[in-house]
Amino acid sequence: TFDRLYAGCLNAAGEAYTELSEPVQYRLIRAVVDGLRLDHYAPLVARPGFIQILERLIGELKAARIHPDDFAQAVDGLGGEPRLRELAQIYAAYQHRLQARGWADRAGLGWLAVEASGGTGATDSLRLAPAGGGRL
Numbered sequence: 098t099f100d101r102l103y104a105g106c107l108n109a110a111g112e113a114y115t116e117l118s119e120p121v122q123y124r125l126i127r128a129v130v131d132g133l134r135l136d137h138y139a140p141l142v143a144r145p146g147f148i149q150i151l152e153r154l155i156g157e158l159k160a161a162r163i164h165p166d167d168f169a170q171a172v173d174g175l176g177g178e179p180r181l182r183e184l185a186q187i188y189a190a191y192q193h194r195l196q197a198r199g200w201a202d203r204a205g206l207g208w209l210a211v212e213a214s215g216g217t218g219a220t221d222s223l224r225l226a227p228a229g230g231g232r233l
Contacts, residue, residue, distance in 0.1 A: 110213035159204035
């Protein structure tokens with residue numbers, strides 16, 4: 098799986114990380130949302146499912162390797178619509194809290210692995226194997 102590949106890359110590079118469990122990630126996003134002044138999403142903040150939707154959105158952004166600053170710039174380039182601006186705020190605040198604590202969410206492990214293996218040769222010993230046992 099990609100999770101094992103990321104862990105292998107990080108271990109080969111000697112990078113230490115603490116992966117968040119899903120309940121901790123939920124509580125962290127909840128704390129971020131509760132700490133921000135949100136106007137557009139204020140009616141939804143306490144609604145069931147809101148935090149889970151944010152978890153998925155953040156996961157999608159990270160899977161696409163879209164950093165919070167890049168997302169905020171794209172939102173500004175699209176006119177800074179309030180709903181998108183608030184999503185950018187949430188994403189940036191969440192990522193800031195992760196980094197301040199030395200934590201990584203599951204999607205963020207991919208970022209760390211790419212950064213850790215960025216041309217250092219630290220992951221040269223890792224070999225790719227095709228899924229299903231086929232040949233490359």
